[in-house]
Amino acid sequence: MLKGIDPLLTPELLCIMMAMGHDDALVLADANFTAQSIAAGKPVIRLPGVSMLDAVQAVSSLLPLAADVTHPVAFMAVSGEPDSYRSALQREVITRLTPELLPGQSAEPIERFTFYERARAAYAIVLTGEKQPFGNFILRKGVIGENLRP
Amino acid sequence: MLKGIDPLLTPELLCIMMAMGHDDALVLADANFTAQSIAAGKPVIRLPGVSMLDAVQAVSSLLPLAADVTHPVAFMAVSGEPDSYRSALQREVITRLTPELLPGQSAEPIERFTFYERARAAYAIVLTGEKQPFGNFILRKGVIGENLRP
Numbered sequence: 638m639l640k641g642i643d644p645l646l647t648p649e650l651l652c653i654m655m656a657m658g659h660d661d662a663l664v665l666a667d668a669n670f671t672a673q674s675i676a677a678g679k680p681v682i683r684l685p686g687v688s689m690l691d692a693v694q695a696v697s698s699l700l701p702l703a704a705d706v707t708h709p710v711a712f713m714a715v716s717g718e719p720d721s722y723r724s725a726l727q728r729e730v731i732t733r734l735t736p737e738l739l740p741g742q743s744a745e746p747i748e749r750f751t752f753y754e755r756a757r758a759a760y761a762i763v764l765t766g767e768k769q770p771f772g773n774f775i776l777r778k779g780v781i782g783e784n785l786r787p
Numbered sequence: 788m789l790k791g792i793d794p795l796l797t798p799e800l801l802c803i804m805m806a807m808g809h810d811d812a813l814v815l816a817d818a819n820f821t822a823q824s825i826a827a828g829k830p831v832i833r834l835p836g837v838s839m840l841d842a843v844q845a846v847s848s849l850l851p852l853a854a855d856v857t858h859p860v861a862f863m864a865v866s867g868e869p870d871s872y873r874s875a876l877q878r879e880v881i882t883r884l885t886p887e888l889l890p891g892q893s894a895e896p897i898e899r900f901t902f903y904e905r906a907r908a909a910y911a912i913v914l915t916g917e918k919q920p921f922g923n924f925i926l927r928k929g930v931i932g933e934n935l936r937p
Binding site for chain 1: 788789790791792796797798799801803805806832849850851856921930931932
């Protein structure tokens with residue numbers, strides 16, 4: 638445990654989040670996600686028993702979201718539903734992340750197999766204990782620092 | 788970089804600090820310290836160019852000090868000086884850490900070769916870029932959490 642750090646952030650997850658750079662992506666996946674095979678050697682951090690909402694809260698407490706893209710958050714769209722559909726869990730997670738979004742930014746629904754491709758390109762996968770299906774999200778990391786000296 | 792996290796804390800150092808438990812010790816060493824041989828396989832985190840004061844500030848921003856010992860902070864005493872002697876750097880570091888100490892707690896001077904033994908028993912060594920000799924410190928980790936339910 639460390640001062641002010643959410644204890645759901647394991648040492649390895651903290652290390653990964655700090656090591657990620659601008660626009661590196663972190664997948665937060667539900668318990669059924671094919672994390673290990675999709676990761677193909679990239680880190681998979683396991684948070685068994687941890688809900689997606691708690692994992693999102695812990696990660697977003699430290700991880701800045703990318704300010705220079707329209708969709709710093711993406712989620713796996715529920716198959717067979719219209720593009721505007723959001724499950725209860727998806728609504729809850731998006732509501733939790735909304736204070737982090739800038740004007741004009743929003744969360745992007747991504748079709749299941751396209752989501753897998755995005756996950757393959759991510760920096761790491763956090764496999765939560767979330768049991769709700771289609772409980773998969775991607776966060777793109779932003780920057781912290783000074784303004785550009787022109 | 789992460790929100791509110793001192794960027795001197797490398798991903799590996801963050802990982803180590805989070806992984807440490809109650810009363811695990813972290814050595815903060817000057818640039819001449821025999822870190823690699825004393826560590827004997829335990830982690831050595833290198834912060835080249837970083838002063839001891841900056842390293843202490845970064846580490847103590849997250850690491851709680853042990854509340855249940857008299858000396859949660861120790862330092863390598865300057866050889867040949869009386870026990871009460873403190874170098875300028877030692878005074879500065881102790882002043883920086885004093886707000887973290889409880890009543891009755893203090894920093895403990897430790898003779899050089901005894902310090903090496905303590906360092907061998909530590910969890911990890913942070914090798915800073917500090918050029919002042921005898922600029923070596925040990926911090927013992929405390930706990931964060933709830934009070935005991937009796």
